[in-house]
Amino acid sequence: MFKKILIANRGEIACRVAATARRMAVRTVAVYSDSDANANHVRACDEAVHVGGSAPKDSYLRWEKILEAAKATGAEAVHPGYGFLSENEAFAQACAAAGIAFIGPPPSAIKAMGLKAESKQLMEKAGVPLVPGYHGHDQDPALLQREADRIGYPVLIKASAGGGGKGMRAVEKAADFAAALASCQREAVNSFGDDAVLIEKYVQRPRHIEIQVFGDTQGNCVYLFERDCSVQRRHQKVLEEAPAPGMTEAMRAEMGAAAVAAARAVNYVGAGTVEFIVEQRDGGEMNFFFMEMNTRLQVEHPVTEAITGLDLVEWQLRVASGEPLPLRQDQLQIHGHAIEARICAENPDKNFLPATGTLHVYRKPAQHTAFQRGDVRIDDGVREGGEISPFYDSMIAKLIVHGATRAEALARLDTALAQVHIVGVQTNVQFLRGILATDSFAHAKLDTALIERERAVLFDREPLGLPLAAAASVARTLLDERAMQDGDPFSRRDGWRSLGVTARVFAFEFRGEPQTATLRYLHDGALTLDVGGVSGALEIGRLPEGRIEVSFNGARHTLDVYERQATAHVFAAEGATRIVTIDRLAHAGDAQAEGGRLTAPMPGKVVSFSVKAGDKVSRGQALAVMEAMKMEHTIAAPADGMVEELMFAPGDQVTEGAELLRMAKAG
Missing domain, CATH: 3.30.700.30 (Glycoprotein, Type 4 Pilin)
Incomplete structure (x- = not known):
């Protein structure tokens, strides 16, 4: 076993990895950016090394600096967490070249599964079922449009190198395809440095069910059952649970076998997740299709830990150090039900607009003393008085509950969410409680359109009066x-x-x-x-x-x-x-005094303007696109009028409240 590892990440996942390492008597090294100098993950580790500026490209994505830190501190291995460098083939290769273990799959597996189009072709050869689509290398926009027309609308455009809902757009009709493609490609370049996309049939009433797999260097591979991640907003997961409601033993075995086949096809080592889209048909029949493989630990891994009683980070460390998998497939069992809620700094009533600010109040429910299994578990990387910055993901914490049954877990989660008190930053906590109370979620009528279907009771809610x-x-x-x-x-x-x-x-x-x-x-x-x-x-x-x-x-x-x-x-x-x-109240009239100003709702970067000075615009018309917290956000006209002046240029960084453009109202 390693004596010291470097954790090449931040926030809750860095804290979570550090907790397991501490339990296993493995020393840890943190890396941090300018804005994370006093962050929780720095305090959670035995040592810490500064690696650059606040923006990820200036710090957490600078793998040369991270490798230098590993060498300087004597770390024998690097744990990449998820996001950032976790699926970066070049970084994994550089670790190997430097004689430092990469706590993840081999570079060849990352490469094989990193590009969605190539991975689909590989899975087809391995006999894993695929969604109808286009996964070719030719990225000519006209060709992509023709392929979408051939597949039939609705279609889904997905960044080939993407993940986490970034660079993904659903298109309902041919007339909307070109604009959606351009936006998808911009977001893909910003997030992954690659604008290649693939086109797939948009499955109706789909469920998103993924299988946790684990391989070792001795050639063993197992699946640790499934997670249902169907409840999503903007193609990003909101609630995850294990096991998947309504899953039969036969289908579980079939999906598990397909996931293991996918992993074996790339000689996979370590923790990985094979994601499937599940088509629900009348009469209860379900068909599943391969979507992608995430060659890393998932955000939602705690629900798998809760139902199996295992520590997946411990498994990662043992496998990366050359040990065989701790258990065989026939030794793995499901116990009870677990649900995870992602608590995010965002405003659900404003299209989930990310929020920034200070956590003036941050109170949490009492946690069970057991680390791996218990009634309530919270994974976070923040504390009261800390800042939610615009540089990183908007997730504040993960709240995980476990119960003997799904009904028990659901009730426990609602009670725990009621005990989460956050002041200073807008959050989705009440929105999450609203989802739990819907007929769809309470009765496990799950699909990726659940939030949209329950829109009338989920948005603009007032629970107290x-x-x-x-x-x-x-x-x-x-x-x-x-x-x-x-x-x-x-x-x-x-x-x-x-x-x-x-x-x-x-x-x-x-x-x-x-x-x-x-x-x-x-x-x-x-x-x-x-x-x-x-x-x-x-x-x-x-x-x-x-x-x-x-x-x-x-x-x-x-x-x-x-x-x-x-x-x-x-x-x-x-x-x-x-x-x-x-x-x-102070300055109560400031908002009215702004008149025709349109301001940035958050700190970020101006991506583009779709208008110029002198243009007449209509209420609701898209005027500009901003990028913040790794997502694009459209600024729309609040009323009919005419654009008088653009205050910034594409590429400019702006602060919250900065005037983006000036508009004269009609009449």
Whole structure:
């Protein structure tokens, strides 16, 4: 076994690898960029080496610097995690040339599976079923258009060197193909340095089911069952679970055998995932087709660990050091059910726009003490007070739960998500809870269109409502005022009067609309509240650990309320919301004063403008494309008008709020 390894990654996966290494008495070396100098993964390792600037191309993708760090610190092996250099053939070859073990497959396997088109041809020879499509080398746009027309719409354009939903577009009709191809190629170049694409038939009602495989240097290869990753947004996974609901033993064995055949076809070593698209037909019949093989550890590997009781990173280290696989296929078993939720810094109601900022509050549910299997597990690489930067992926944490049954795991996940409190950065936590509550997910009616199908109940949700949000804010204000009192009855603000009733009006903004709440102090000290057409007695109390108790409108709630910059962030068992106290707002008119300015919604790079000064535009028309957090985002016209001036050029880096272009409204 290795004595020291370097972890060529950051964030939660670096912390996760370090945890296993520590348990196995293997010393670890972290690498870090400028913006990650104080990151959790640096603290999690025994040593750390600075490798460059904040942008990945200046640090985590500089494999020459990473190899220098490995040599300088005496690391015997490099664990690449996922993303960055994990599927970089040149890096794997450079490690071998330097006498440093690459904790992953051989370069030949990375090369064979790295280009989607070539891998499809290889799988066809190995007898693995394929989706109808075009996987050729000729990338002439006219040819690609003809191939898409031949296959029949809808089709899926996919970056040949891609993964993680980058460089992927679904096209419904021929007229949209050229624009989708150009956008896909731009994103592919930015993410992978290669604009080659392949075209495939877009399978209707598809499920995304993947098989975890493992090979060793002795020629052994096994599959560690399947994961269902069908719940996706923008072709990126949101929830993953194992085993796949509705999977029969016969189909599991058939898919497992196909996955092992795919791995053997490239002499695979280490952890890998063979991804299949599963077509669902009437009557319950399912057909599966090879999509791609990810030659690395997957983000969702913890659900496999939960149902098998194994540590896949330990297996990686043992195999990379020359040991045989710890178990044979007949020794592997499934225990219970596990689900993973990806908690991301993003706004689901704005097309999942990535968010950046400071984690002013970051509270998590209690975790089970067992590392590999337990009721609740959290993999993260952040801490309260840390920053979510624009340079890296938007994922904050992975929340994994395990239960005896799927129903038990689902209930446990919802309870755990309710205990995740994040303030300072917009997140998808409430959106995730909404998915769990849908009929589709609750009853395992899964396919990649689940989110779109349940759009009406998933987006623009308000789980708590104005009355409870206002009552929580008022309660927090009153409790804070009581805490500041010095005991003088004449300075008390709890409303006690020797006679009569007095009222106090609170002004709020809730979901963009002005609201008021009237608090009445009765002569005996009792309180009543009138807000949003609801009136009733208000009772409040402070509980341990900063929680508060609120009774209003016939219901009693235990709440966590965090106030920041006049906004009360309210967390309850039913969900979370926020409400703004208007009389403490600063610069409330700034947004209206901007007039016809169109600003960058996040830090990033201007990719292109589709208009020029003097052009007339219509509401909703695409004006510009920005790239941030490895994804492209389209800026659209908020109203009819005319473009007056472009403030930047393609390729320019911009800060959040920077004016991209100026537009005069029509009329």
